[in-house]
Amino acid sequence: MSTLAPLLEMEGLDAWYGEAKILFGLSLQVAPGEAVALVGRNGAGKSTTLKAIIGLVRRRARRLSFGGTDLIPLPTHAIARLGIGYVPEDRRIFTELTVRENLDLGRRPPRPGAGRAAWTLEAVFELFPQLGDMRERRGGQMSGGEQQMLAVARALIGNPALLLLDEPSEGVAPIVVEQMGRALARLKATGLSLLICEENSDLCAGLCDRVLRIEQGELRGPAPAPPP
Amino acid sequence: MSFESLLFQAVNGFASASGLFLVAAGLSIIFGVTRIVNMAHGSFYMLGLYLAVTLAPRLGEVFGDALGFWGAILGAALITAALGALVEVLLLRRIYAAPELYQLLATFALLLILSDATLALWGPEDILGPRAPGLTGTVELLGRQLPDSDIFLALIGPIVLIVLHIVLTRTRFGRLVRAATQDREMVAALGINEAVLFTAVFALGTGIAGFGGALQMAREPANLALDLSVLGDAFVVVVIGGLGSIRGAYLAALLVAEVKALCTALGIVEVAGFTFNMSRLTLVAEFLVMAVVLVVRPHGLFGRPLPPAARRGDMEAPLAPLGQRGRFLVLAALALFAAVPLFGLVSSYAPVLALDMVIAALFAASLHLLMGPGGLASFGHAAYFGLGAYGTAYAATVLGLPTPLALGVGIITASAGAVLFGWFCVRLEGVYFAMLTLAFAQIVWSIAHQWEEVTGGSNGLFGVWPDAPFDSAGGLYLAALAVTVLGLVLLRRLVFAPLGLALRAARDSRLRAEASGIAVEKVRWLAFAVAGTLCGAAGGLFAFAKGSISPEAISVGRSIDGLVMVLLGGVHSLMGPLLGAGGLTLLQDMVMRESPFWRGLLGLLILALVLAFPSGLAGGLRRVRSTP
Numbered sequence: 020m021s022t023l024a025p026l027l028e029m030e031g032l033d034a035w036y037g038e039a040k041i042l043f044g045l046s047l048q049v050a051p052g053e054a055v056a057l058v059g060r061n062g063a064g065k066s067t068t069l070k071a072i073i074g075l076v077r078r079r080a081r082r083l084s085f086g087g088t089d090l091i092p093l094p095t096h097a098i099a100r101l102g103i104g105y106v107p108e109d110r111r112i113f114t115e116l117t118v119r120e121n122l123d124l125g126r127r128p129p130r131p132g133a134g135r136a137a138w139t140l141e142a143v144f145e146l147f148p149q150l151g152d153m154r155e156r157r158g159g160q161m162s163g164g165e166q167q168m169l170a171v172a173r174a175l176i177g178n179p180a181l182l183l184l185d186e187p188s189e190g191v192a193p194i195v196v197e198q199m200g201r202a203l204a205r206l207k208a209t210g211l212s213l214l215i216c217e218e219n220s221d222l223c224a225g226l227c228d229r230v231l232r233i234e235q236g237e238l239r240g241p242a243p244a245p246p247p
Numbered sequence: 248m249s250f251e252s253l254l255f256q257a258v259n260g261f262a263s264a265s266g267l268f269l270v271a272a273g274l275s276i277i278f279g280v281t282r283i284v285n286m287a288h289g290s291f292y293m294l295g296l297y298l299a300v301t302l303a304p305r306l307g308e309v310f311g312d313a314l315g316f317w318g319a320i321l322g323a324a325l326i327t328a329a330l331g332a333l334v335e336v337l338l339l340r341r342i343y344a345a346p347e348l349y350q351l352l353a354t355f356a357l358l359l360i361l362s363d364a365t366l367a368l369w370g371p372e373d374i375l376g377p378r379a380p381g382l383t384g385t386v387e388l389l390g391r392q393l394p395d396s397d398i399f400l401a402l403i404g405p406i407v408l409i410v411l412h413i414v415l416t417r418t419r420f421g422r423l424v425r426a427a428t429q430d431r432e433m434v435a436a437l438g439i440n441e442a443v444l445f446t447a448v449f450a451l452g453t454g455i456a457g458f459g460g461a462l463q464m465a466r467e468p469a470n471l472a473l474d475l476s477v478l479g480d481a482f483v484v485v486v487i488g489g490l491g492s493i494r495g496a497y498l499a500a501l502l503v504a505e506v507k508a509l510c511t512a513l514g515i516v517e518v519a520g521f522t523f524n525m526s527r528l529t530l531v532a533e534f535l536v537m538a539v540v541l542v543v544r545p546h547g548l549f550g551r552p553l554p555p556a557a558r559r560g561d562m563e564a565p566l567a568p569l570g571q572r573g574r575f576l577v578l579a580a581l582a583l584f585a586a587v588p589l590f591g592l593v594s595s596y597a598p599v600l601a602l603d604m605v606i607a608a609l610f611a612a613s614l615h616l617l618m619g620p621g622g623l624a625s626f627g628h629a630a631y632f633g634l635g636a637y638g639t640a641y642a643a644t645v646l647g648l649p650t651p652l653a654l655g656v657g658i659i660t661a662s663a664g665a666v667l668f669g670w671f672c673v674r675l676e677g678v679y680f681a682m683l684t685l686a687f688a689q690i691v692w693s694i695a696h697q698w699e700e701v702t703g704g705s706n707g708l709f710g711v712w713p714d715a716p717f718d719s720a721g722g723l724y725l726a727a728l729a730v731t732v733l734g735l736v737l738l739r740r741l742v743f744a745p746l747g748l749a750l751r752a753a754r755d756s757r758l759r760a761e762a763s764g765i766a767v768e769k770v771r772w773l774a775f776a777v778a779g780t781l782c783g784a785a786g787g788l789f790a791f792a793k794g795s796i797s798p799e800a801i802s803v804g805r806s807i808d809g810l811v812m813v814l815l816g817g818v819h820s821l822m823g824p825l826l827g828a829g830g831l832t833l834l835q836d837m838v839m840r841e842s843p844f845w846r847g848l849l850g851l852l853i854l855a856l857v858l859a860f861p862s863g864l865a866g867g868l869r870r871v872r873s874t875p
Binding site: 073075094095096097099100105107111113114115116120123124125127173174177 | 419422423425426428429430432433434435436437438439440441442
């Protein structure tokens with residue numbers, strides 16, 4: 020558990036999907052450089068938690084801030100620009116665009132004082148060599164694992180301080196899961212914070228500092244960090 | 248007909264295709280990114296032409312003819328683009344989250360406003376522009392003289408196609424447009440400001456439309472009918488080509504223009520002893536092409552099925568039977584309407600207005616069966632109104648049948664039309680359904696316009712008066728009220744019957760409905776037939792009420808009136824269409840007599856209502872009532 024001030028602070032988060040209320044008073048924190056796993060059954064509200072942070076669902080909270088900035092009133096693109104990268108469920112690659120074009124859309128200048136080298140095309144291709152071999156391939160012609168790497172790379176090239184990962188091992192071959200695990204460990208070592216929805220304990224083992232369990236839209240099990 | 252004249256028409260077809268393509272391309276790009284079908288798109292084309300014919304002589308005085316002409320075209324395109332950006336920021340930005348139908352209604356209101364603004368600024372007369380300097384000569388091709396300007400226009404389409412292709416594939420803006428067309432949320436999650444992108448896309452689309460209009464300066468005069476006619480053509484082209492596909496739009500524009508040119512070139516042909524004037528087919532040709540393409544490829548030549556839209560707006564409360572209080576209110580309203588002939592002693596106008604309202608109520612309620620419980624927005628309900636009206640009028644005047652029988656003939660005509668057209672339409676959904684219904688309505692309209700021997704052509708049929716006891720204002724009114732009440736009771740019973748349940752189930756989730764054994768297309772076909780039949784009854788009553796029927800009364804404006812009535816009243820309630828029909832009829836009656844700009848005022852009112860009550864009048868009333 021880090022002693023630094025938390026990067027992401029969430030207190031009493033309620034969220035809705037259409038008319039249906041999905042999250043009930045969720046509270047959690049992610050410290051700089053910390054990796055936190057959210058686990059829970061299908062429909063428990065893991066994905067919705069990530070979507071609520073990035074602003075893709077209607078939500079309300081006593082507090083939802085990132086680096087001290089209140090996220091609630093901000094539109095999605097402004098939240099992303101604060102330094103939150105989002106790797107969605109089903110990857111949501113732009114299938115009509117090539118690998119290079121997908122990455123180009125994700126590119127953001129590094130924020131001042133980030134304290135690490137900015138991500139470049141070459142740097143993400145070094146992390147995921149397969150992508151470097153298929154720069155001009157269309158997203159729609161890639162395998163699930165390749166798309167997953169592209170989704171992570173597309174988020175990284177925006178130079179985030181926090182990466183939200185929704186089921187990064189879902190529908191992906193075991194060998195790719197291993198590779199993804201190594202890549203995420205390397206990212207964590209650079210000081211990047213991770214919030215991962217994950218059922219695959221192999222991926223989280225050795226990577227995640229804490230595991231939080233969501234059931235029916237509420238946090239259960241291992242308690243969130245006590246308020247500072 | 249010679250090969251040369253065919254070739255001549257073919258070149259002409261390329262020139263027309265360019266104009267069609269420019270409008271359709273803008274419409275397609277805007278739809279792709281914002282998912283809004285811009286009903287006002289033809290208005291930007293029209294404005295482009297008006298601006299160009301206004302700017303050209305003024306710029307010409309200063310810079311000389313050539314610079315003035317081309318400068319006017321560029322200027323018109325830029326001004327329409329700026330206007331488009333303004334509209335996006337002021338209006339569309341507020342309705343992206345609204346249900347699709349309300350977006351259509353809002354942009355349609357914009358069409359009405361722009362139409363009357365044009366009337367106010369430029370007056371009702373057609374305005375001719377100057378000829379294109381440097382393009383006044385002709386080129387000889389196979390012994391025919393082809394005007395330079397036509398060749399220039401024929402080339403413009405492919406040029407714009409190539410430029411757009413380069414912009415979309417080679418620039419960051421193009422990548423953003425393609426990405427947002429697929430997944431807007433993900434684009435925002437990458438830190439890209441959607442609002443700016445949407446404004447830019449809307450400005451681009453409207454600018455291209457304005458450019459297309461301005462280019463027509465040397466070919467046709469600026470006139471007020473352009474907005475709707477161009478809109479209809481653009482819809483057809485976009486739907487044939489596939490929504491969101493630019494090259495599809497060009498191919499479709501070419502296909503439509505060439506088929507029309509071919510009809511003109513063929514002229515009068517003899518088939519099996521019958522002489523048939525093919526050039527008469529030009530009006531329906533594009534719609535026939537569209538119908539054929541959609542049946543074979545439901546998403547157009549290059550279109551793909553749209554990702555299933557998440558249900559937006561308010562979740563619909565299940566329909567509830569009337570309570571005791573509701574029943575009392577309905578009976579009170581019925582008694583009031585039945586007593587209208589008594590008011591006739593005070594105001595002779597009351598029964599006339601009430602008759603209009605009653606007919607409008609049946610018309611709107613029949614459309615509501617499709618739009619509300621069916622979830623299918625028909626943009627061509629005027630077809631069945633027209634078939635009913637013409638059938639009735641023909642039976643009453645030419646065949647001399649007594650009034651009730653004549654109405655019966657009209658209803659059967661409409662019913663047959665609905666069964667036939669419905670078979671095609673129910674294979675489609677969403678925007679494609681709307682466009683195909685519009686196409687069939689245009690076919691009916693064209694037939695009414697051109698089959699003079701039966702329909703009386705553009706004059707229509709007149710002298711359609713009912714015989715005793717329906718020949719008094721009160722008599723006809725009470726008969727119409729009876730027919731309408733019967734129709735409404737039938738519709739209401741239907742919505743609560745198993746057929747209605749199946750229809751609503753298919754609307755809420757087609758997959759789940761099919762998986763539970765509902766034959767969705769059959770159910771929708773039946774509903775389509777019932778809606779068309781009852782609409783035909785409204786049309787028949789209309790013919791008797793006015794004593795005549797003409798193509799004008801069954802034009803696209805009639806279909807739009809129906810949509811406005813249902814949407815104003817609210818699709819989520821069975822009372823909605825009745826309130827909307829009454830409201831719109833009263834409003835048209837009051838505003839129309841007060842101002843030459845009644846359409847624009849109606850548009851402003853619709854905009855205000857859409858922004859204030861995004862779920863319609865009935866929904867708004869319910870919300871006001873439920874908040875203490």
